[in-house]
Amino acid sequence: MPIELTASQALGLWHGVSLDQVRHDDRDLTLRQMAILLHIYLVPPPHTVRGLATELDVTKPVITRALDTMGEMGLVDRVRDASDRRNVLIKRTVGGALYLEKLGDRVREQGRKL
Amino acid sequence: MPIELTASQALGLWHGVSLDQVRHDDRDLTLRQMAILLHIYLVPPPHTVRGLATELDVTKPVITRALDTMGEMGLVDRVRDASDRRNVLIKRTVGGALYLEKLGDRVREQGRKL
DNA sequence: TGCATTCGTTACGCCACCGTTCCATTTTCC
């Protein structure tokens, strides 16, 4: 079910959420990291480093480093694939789910303010 | 006129726009820079360094550096205030307007896909 | 069994952003 937005509403929404995020969230995720995190949580698994790299059109080390950073933040977890030990499977965590839940609330709240 | 979104729609929207931005825009603005840029274009002028710093709850050099970077990208311009020469007034540019127009289109397009 | 391929990671040098602190200019107020 599509949502029709005016140009002004679209930018206002983005503005409000960005502002809220800058003001209240000290975890300062890059746009890339944010895209990776959302991809992990919104697209059905399994997720591998290489898969994410090609899907986001980004080099592999970018994914590795993002997983390092977000792993330390508790937003994401890594597990070796048992069936092919070269692969690493990226797993979701409670912390990551909470983080995105809060982001979703921000988007919804700003949408209501339009 | 409020827009009511489900949690899934909100995150899906954010995901789609982030992904599109990562894939197609090499100008890699920080979340902070993005918030500053949107603030300049969506909130009525005048805008000063100090004003933006307090509004975004950020230190002054953050604003100065963001204006440096975005100035070189042609997204924003600086002009000395004639009436109080200590102040710097931040001005909009054609480049910045185009940039945000494209961003708005992305948001609207992703909204339509929900 | 060997050898090429695939996967994730690490190493390297580079560059941008960070907060703190200090500074030059301009204004205000006595």
Add this chain to the structure above:
DNA sequence: GGAAAATGGAACGGTGGCGTAACGAATGCA
């Protein structure tokens, strides 16, 4: 006039992401 305040910016060391290029481990295939 002169001191104090306010403004934007520069300097500093630190931190972290970047792309390129290598690497070790695991797999596939002849």
